[in-house]
Amino acid sequence: MSETVVGQHHIVVIGAGAFGTALAVVMALEGRAKVTLLGRDPSLIADLKADGVHDAALPGVSLPYGLDFAFEPDVLGNADIVLFAMPSQAQADAAMAYGPYLAPEAMVVTCAKGIDRATSRLLTDLLEEKLPHHPVAVLSGPGFAMDIARGLPTAMALAASNIDMAEELARSISTRTFRLYASDDRTGVQLGGALKNVLAIACGMVEGRGLGESARAALISRGLAEMSRLVTAMGGKADTVRGLSGLGDLVLTATSHQSRNLRYGLALAHGDAAGPGSGPLVEGAFAAAVAARLAEHYGVVMPITEAVAAIIEGALDIDHAVDALMTRPITTE
Numbered sequence: 001m002s003e004t005v006v007g008q009h010h011i012v013v014i015g016a017g018a019f020g021t022a023l024a025v026v027m028a029l030e031g032r033a034k035v036t037l038l039g040r041d042p043s044l045i046a047d048l049k050a051d052g053v054h055d056a057a058l059p060g061v062s063l064p065y066g067l068d069f070a071f072e073p074d075v076l077g078n079a080d081i082v083l084f085a086m087p088s089q090a091q092a093d094a095a096m097a098y099g100p101y102l103a104p105e106a107m108v109v110t111c112a113k114g115i116d117r118a119t120s121r122l123l124t125d126l127l128e129e130k131l132p133h134h135p136v137a138v139l140s141g142p143g144f145a146m147d148i149a150r151g152l153p154t155a156m157a158l159a160a161s162n163i164d165m166a167e168e169l170a171r172s173i174s175t176r177t178f179r180l181y182a183s184d185d186r187t188g189v190q191l192g193g194a195l196k197n198v199l200a201i202a203c204g205m206v207e208g209r210g211l212g213e214s215a216r217a218a219l220i221s222r223g224l225a226e227m228s229r230l231v232t233a234m235g236g237k238a239d240t241v242r243g244l245s246g247l248g249d250l251v252l253t254a255t256s257h258q259s260r261n262l263r264y265g266l267a268l269a270h271g272d273a274a275g276p277g278s279g280p281l282v283e284g285a286f287a288a289a290v291a292a293r294l295a296e297h298y299g300v301v302m303p304i305t306e307a308v309a310a311i312i313e314g315a316l317d318i319d320h321a322v323d324a325l326m327t328r329p330i331t332t333e
């Protein structure tokens with residue numbers, strides 16, 4: 001186990017899945033901070049320590065020598081930065097389970113891309129309620145876990161309500177291959193991450209039905225317009241939507257077969273998608289209905305998001321959805 005040097009950050013990543021492990025790997029390789037990956041399954045953690053690989057999450061990636069592993073939450077007692085890298089719908093439970101172990105000065109960063117389904121709340125708001133003594137930031141943007149872990153160049157956004165804190169976290173977490181840009185727009189950054197997943201599902205359906213690349217481009221740009229409307233209605237910035245966590249992540253996820261959300265859309269188009277939660281994590285399948293509720297609440301027009309939500313619920317089929325979207329009244333862009 002590596003020792004903490006005076007003045008050095010101790011960063012704990014909670015959640016030994018694909019993204020949590022990738023973040024831990026890239027930070028540990030940099031070697032500036034002491035980094036611990038905290039998982040909840042003792043046998044998995046024992047295997048990671050013994051084997052030096054996490055083949056289920058990141059096949060072929062070596063776990064660096066300097067990375068520490070733990071399953072006992074008391075390791076949190078000397079961490080000043082704590083990353084919550086579990087799925088959106090597990091963030092509230094994780095805050096309740098790990099909150100009592102956090103050091104008083106710990107800054108919390110949610111790394112999930114979604115909205116809490118039970119409360120329709122942004123994850124930073126949810127975590128702040130559960131962890132009232134800790135500032136909560138969010139990390140989001142274009143970056144597949146595998147690319148980050150392999151040390152390919154990636155850039156994401158780190159947003160906190162206080163820009164000084166966002167800059168401090170961005171500097172502390174960034175590495176030579178993983179570059180973070182600071183923002184004070186938590187709302188914009190989080191909604192970008194959640195909504196691009198819904199739009200990636202739609203792009204998967206477009207591809208699965210053979211509707212063409214022109215349709216996909218139209219979907220990306222009209223989807224971005226929807227994203228912009230909800231972000232600004234909820235107090236976020238239009239500029240954020242054009243940045244890494246909005247346009248950047250939308251382009252990545254809507255065009256890559258690495259994306260689980262895109263693959264889910266493809267499966268829906270082929271009529272062989274099992275329900276959300278029954279297979280690999282598909283955040284957009286949970287976010288679609290919540291985003292549609294938020295759109296209604298804020299009086300924002302989001303026809304693509306609403307169509308995806310209705311298709312997943314089984315209330316609409318893809319052909320009718322496309323027809324309805326194409327025959328909406330002609331309007332300005």
Ligand SMILES: NC(=O)C1=CN([C@@H]2O[C@H](COP(=O)(O)OP(=O)(O)OC[C@H]3O[C@@H](n4cnc5c(N)ncnc54)[C@H](OP(=O)(O)O)[C@@H]3O)[C@@H](O)[C@H]2O)C=CC1
Pocket residue numbers: 014015016017018019020040041057085086087088090091093094111112113114143144145146281283
């Ligand atoms: N994969 C990627 O490329 C990227 C993912 N993300 C985001 O990161 C988040 C996680 O995704 P990803 O890592 O891919 O998902 P995975 O399914 O690979 O991993 C999720 C991890 O969270 C753990 N977990 C689940 N519930 C809890 C809990 N209550 N407390 C502690 N740990 C828990 C799981 O443990 P167990 O196995 O025991 O259930 C698992 O280790 C998502 O919101 C995703 O959108 C963001 C950018 C890139």
Ligand SMILES: O=C(CO)COP(=O)(O)O
Pocket residue numbers: 113141142143144145197200249252253258259260261262281283
């Ligand atoms: O968010 C991601 C990359 O930025 C990962 O996307 P998926 O969850 O669709 O695989």
